[in-house]
Amino acid sequence: MLDLVNVEYDTLIPNNVKLSKDKRVQKALEKWHPGYINWWNDLIPQEFQNSLVYLRTAVSVDPKGWAKFDYVKMPEYRWGILLAPEVEDRKIPCGEHMGEPAWQEVPGEYRSMLQRLIVIQGDTEPGSVEQQRFLGKTAPSLYDMRNLFQVNVEEGRHLWAMVYLLQKYFGRNGREEADDLLRRSSGSDEAPRMLGAFNEETPDWLSFFMFTYFTDRDGKMQLESLAQSGFDPMSRTCRFMLTEEAHHMFVGETGVSRVIERTCQVMKENGIDNPYDIAKIRGLGVIDLPTIQKKLNMHYTLSLDLFGQEVSTNAANAFNSGIKGRFMEHRLDDDHKLNDATYPVTQFEDGQIVLKDMPALTAVNMRLRDDYRRDAAGGVGRWNKLIAKMGIEFEMKLPHEAFNREIGVFAKKPFNPDGNLLGETDYNEKKFDWLPDTADGDFIQSLMVPVTTPGEYAGWIAPPKVGIDNKPGEFEYVKLHMA
Amino acid sequence: MTAPAKQHLIDPEICIRCYTCENTCPIEAITHNDDNVVVDFDKCNYCMDCIPVCPTGSIDEWRVVKTPYSLDDQFGFEELPEQEEFAAGASEESVGLEALDDEMSKLLAEAHAGAGGKAKAPASASKASIGLYNLGKPAEMVVQGNYRLTDDPTHDVRHIILDAGSLPFPVLEGQSIGIIAPGTDDAGKPHLPRLYSISSPRDGERPNFNNLSLTVKREDKGICSNYVCGLAKGDKVQVTGPFGSTFLMPNDSDAKLLMICTGTGSAPFRAFTMRRQRSDPDAKNAMTLVFGARTPQSLPYFGPLNKIPDEQLSKHMVFSRLEGEPKRYVQDELREMEDEVAELLHDPNGYIYICGLRAMEEGVEAAMTSIAESFGEQWHAVRDVMREDGRYHVETY
Numbered sequence: 001m002l003d004l005v006n007v008e009y010d011t012l013i014p015n016n017v018k019l020s021k022d023k024r025v026q027k028a029l030e031k032w033h034p035g036y037i038n039w040w041n042d043l044i045p046q047e048f049q050n051s052l053v054y055l056r057t058a059v060s061v062d063p064k065g066w067a068k069f070d071y072v073k074m075p076e077y078r079w080g081i082l083l084a085p086e087v088e089d090r091k092i093p094c095g096e097h098m099g100e101p102a103w104q105e106v107p108g109e110y111r112s113m114l115q116r117l118i119v120i121q122g123d124t125e126p127g128s129v130e131q132q133r134f135l136g137k138t139a140p141s142l143y144d145m146r147n148l149f150q151v152n153v154e155e156g157r158h159l160w161a162m163v164y165l166l167q168k169y170f171g172r173n174g175r176e177e178a179d180d181l182l183r184r185s186s187g188s189d190e191a192p193r194m195l196g197a198f199n200e201e202t203p204d205w206l207s208f209f210m211f212t213y214f215t216d217r218d219g220k221m222q223l224e225s226l227a228q229s230g231f232d233p234m235s236r237t238c239r240f241m242l243t244e245e246a247h248h249m250f251v252g253e254t255g256v257s258r259v260i261e262r263t264c265q266v267m268k269e270n271g272i273d274n275p276y277d278i279a280k281i282r283g284l285g286v287i288d289l290p291t292i293q294k295k296l297n298m299h300y301t302l303s304l305d306l307f308g309q310e311v312s313t314n315a316a317n318a319f320n321s322g323i324k325g326r327f328m329e330h331r332l333d334d335d336h337k338l339n340d341a342t343y344p345v346t347q348f349e350d351g352q353i354v355l356k357d358m359p360a361l362t363a364v365n366m367r368l369r370d371d372y373r374r375d376a377a378g379g380v381g382r383w384n385k386l387i388a389k390m391g392i393e394f395e396m397k398l399p400h401e402a403f404n405r406e407i408g409v410f411a412k413k414p415f416n417p418d419g420n421l422l423g424e425t426d427y428n429e430k431k432f433d434w435l436p437d438t439a440d441g442d443f444i445q446s447l448m449v450p451v452t453t454p455g456e457y458a459g460w461i462a463p464p465k466v467g468i469d470n471k472p473g474e475f476e477y478v479k480l481h482m483a
Numbered sequence: 484m485t486a487p488a489k490q491h492l493i494d495p496e497i498c499i500r501c502y503t504c505e506n507t508c509p510i511e512a513i514t515h516n517d518d519n520v521v522v523d524f525d526k527c528n529y530c531m532d533c534i535p536v537c538p539t540g541s542i543d544e545w546r547v548v549k550t551p552y553s554l555d556d557q558f559g560f561e562e563l564p565e566q567e568e569f570a571a572g573a574s575e576e577s578v579g580l581e582a583l584d585d586e587m588s589k590l591l592a593e594a595h596a597g598a599g600g601k602a603k604a605p606a607s608a609s610k611a612s613i614g615l616y617n618l619g620k621p622a623e624m625v626v627q628g629n630y631r632l633t634d635d636p637t638h639d640v641r642h643i644i645l646d647a648g649s650l651p652f653p654v655l656e657g658q659s660i661g662i663i664a665p666g667t668d669d670a671g672k673p674h675l676p677r678l679y680s681i682s683s684p685r686d687g688e689r690p691n692f693n694n695l696s697l698t699v700k701r702e703d704k705g706i707c708s709n710y711v712c713g714l715a716k717g718d719k720v721q722v723t724g725p726f727g728s729t730f731l732m733p734n735d736s737d738a739k740l741l742m743i744c745t746g747t748g749s750a751p752f753r754a755f756t757m758r759r760q761r762s763d764p765d766a767k768n769a770m771t772l773v774f775g776a777r778t779p780q781s782l783p784y785f786g787p788l789n790k791i792p793d794e795q796l797s798k799h800m801v802f803s804r805l806e807g808e809p810k811r812y813v814q815d816e817l818r819e820m821e822d823e824v825a826e827l828l829h830d831p832n833g834y835i836y837i838c839g840l841r842a843m844e845e846g847v848e849a850a851m852t853s854i855a856e857s858f859g860e861q862w863h864a865v866r867d868v869m870r871e872d873g874r875y876h877v878e879t880y
Contacts, residue, residue, distance in 0.1 A: 254499070378517075379500075466540045469609060470543075470609070
């Protein structure tokens, strides 16, 4: 048992999977490694590669000593392969095999389904690093720059985690898929990333915060479901990844919150009570609340698309076979098989939104999306508390699930954020009341000036309440390399 | 009246409700509703598994309470309650949290009493992990080496290296660990742990090895010190801790450190010095050591210390039993260094650490008083300001 906690440093790749005893996989990973390092080096601007960043590195899977903080040059970050400790006698938690011992090897009949799920998950990890590659240049503080790089290196580690599964369990196919994860590239014409949201640009820091809040939260929900997998190595990998993912949620929630706080503060200082006095508020160098709402609308709806079709036989198969569970499956109180159960699914019929009971098996995507909506609403509520506390009358809202969708029953239907169906012309006229247009993007971009003095923050964002690793305000989170 | 108890709380204004702590807690002592994530006082056993996994720092909150906050109380928190006031007599030992174990807290409070008030860590110090292992659940470490440091038959000081193997045992320079001597006392009860300062830096006696070192003097009739000094390579030792959250070094290579010690009080300063050497080998003129011993033969680490370049560590070794020389103590040296010390007292980035036998306190206090007076200042006023800033630290025993 203890061996599983102990991390081996005797190979190039730190791991707790006894890599040194598995020459085939070790060879495959070491062959893959230079390509990964090249990918990283080509991606992140050179001045940051040479800077010392105060990062946490996962060094153990025991919660007590799981990570340590120190200055690291990013290319020297120890990307390791760490699986949560094996749970003794773990059973398949759901579907037709429920109660059988969890699989330690890939069950033949589910091989391709499992491989596809791993590839899709793996594809998102480098995708987001690619989207965020230039943000370091406009970081509003060294604190934020550190958080960006922390998210980046950990997404990198999550790619490693998926590549390990592919190379360990899927033979030649797996190795090819692992190579393709480095071949595809966000926004590329020839070989784009597999999911739409990972081909959008992350042009500014508000987008980054919204992305980590909304899109990474989809990642978290997916990881939570995969952590329930009957395929034990997958479950253990994802459970450990979730510990790191929590930091990404933190960056998103506090990032947006600090932008809101600063805007409200500047409004108050200048005696502005009307949040819609946009020109005046922008004139003071902060992002007005209605524009923040527009960004929220866009990132939330893009992220909803990541959950796929409301009714999906693929999802039903994954659940029924025990490959993927539901969010917090172990805490749900039902038969975990869903043969006869139903689940209310929103549908679009005869121009109306209706809630219809559908077989719960085919509705697991919908259910996960509902769980996601509840989870995402929590932070929005806390942002609103902050706005109220600052004495401004404004409320952020999650738009209706029918608004601005590309996937599912509402795809390309002209719904407004309240869930009312409009005419095509009407919708197009009002679209940019709800979604950011080029001018909004240009304005936000104009605020993106780097601040690199320790303890100082750009004017459009408030400092954080507490430092990382309990560091004080002036801590130099990144020692920039000025070549 | 029931004794006040420490209660673990979560700051609702900082927490982002990611539930990582809840999923990590091995005994389901953490739960949530739509508003808050909370810790059940009746269940929490202070195992601390939830602390390092929290991405926000909201989890590391503690209150000393007469009546613990119930789950419903905590669900209703919009912000953390203030620490309630305790009547006069409350001291570090009842409200301080240097260790989670009352016995250890008390020992540390006594050791830190010489600072004249509640000790505070330097603002930039790394966050210390405390009490990961206790009497009920000690860590087993293996002795990697036991070396004699002194060449004085009446003065047997040992450098002991312990390997934590695969156990996570994160330490910071200046922290202590407890060692449990085997066997029982006269009353037939198992021995309580004795505290020893760690003398190696956070990344290990050898860089990136999960080991640490201690500096231990053999005491006549000292059950634990005789046990520790007699350990052989390969022996297994029961360890508690780590302990201590204030006697820590600032994470700032510009900070100036004045370290004053006698005998095995040098342990934390060996750790401080090695940390600086490893983390910032180019830092210059920022560390000063005033080290008192009877003779060079009885001064631990005399040889290695002399090899450290002066610009990395300015060394003032003073001896009280040199033949043909007048007796000199650390306070005599401090008086001679008056200008240097005074400058440090006034430098917001200057830190003073004192570690050694309790007997050294009086002399150091007297020297500091006269140095302050020569600049027309009250030492206790200066000291209190420094302590509040986390710049004045005393650990004596």
